[in-house]
Amino acid sequence: MTALVESVDLDSLALAGDWLAALFTLGSMGLWFARRRAGARGRRWAASAALGVAGGGALTWGKRVEPDLTEVTREHLALTAAPLRIALLADLHAGRSDREKVARVVERTNSEAPDVVLLAGDFISGYELTDERRAKLEGLRGLRAPGGVFAxxxxxxxxxYGDDTPRRDAIAAVLTGFGYRVLHNEAVELRGDLWLAGVDEVQAxxxxxxxALAAVPAGKKRLxxxxxxxxxxxxVxxxxxxxxxxxxxxLCLPFTSVCAGPARDRPYVRGRHAWRRGGVLYVNRGIGLSKLPVRIGCRPELTLFELGPDAR
Structure with a gap:
């Protein structure tokens, strides 16, 4: 797996530099002041100040900077007879993600010229398709893939709680209006040797x-x-x-695999895994936010799967 830092917004990067410079300056001032004060009291004060600066800086980074630093991750798998590029996006959460951010992700995805685009749910944030969220979801319009966009x-x-049919139908209608196909426990042929099975929402x-997978003909590869x-x-x-x-x-500790989140999600929290019944499972980190409006050590992700006869 190769992680490429390819879709960093320059304004966000500049802002990140400003914040890092500010943190360095404040930390340096704290250390200088601590040296000016004698004894353990000064050291305790310096430690408290450093923790405060670090905590405030991490919160600001997680709220203002990292959510806009989308990372492009590439995966290579020997799965198809001919090369096929598939883009995966998930968890846009229109509402917490503004229309411009979603549109930037669409532009970045299109620039990779995928053959197929897959959208893995949670198009809105919260449980109501308000006019505001519908307007922000418009940023998702315009994904281009000759093999289709599926959701x-x-x-x-x-x-x-209660009947969710009107909500689901409304969101599916928006996506269909974009020219995308929403799959409900059904399978479609992507190309002769590869079929796509779209599975509906488990919590509902x-x-x-x-x-869905029973519809895939025998002998065909199953995505x-x-x-x-x-x-x-x-x-299955x-x-x-x-x-x-x-x-x-x-929320993750940088440079480790230690992350927050419910125990229900484990052990498949992010990235590539050998699935317990064979095959490969990949968990995309998503684009948007829910509950806590911050990301730390866990950048948004666009995943590109390069399928072909060989895994590079």
């Missing part, structure tokens, strides 16, 4: 991976997409499963 719905696209009780990996956790076989939902933990 499945996520838990935020459904209603946790609508997931049926067996039904499954769902919002949540639990939707695929049935007695796939060659490559693509999901989102976890946001990669959203």
């Amino acid at each position: 499945v719905l996520g838990n935020h696209d459904s209603e946790p 009780g609508r997931a049926d991976a067996k039904r 499954a997409v769902a919002h949540d990996w639990h939707a695929l956790d049935e007695d 076989r796939f060659d490559l499963g693509l999901v989102g939902h976890t946001h990669g933990g959203q």
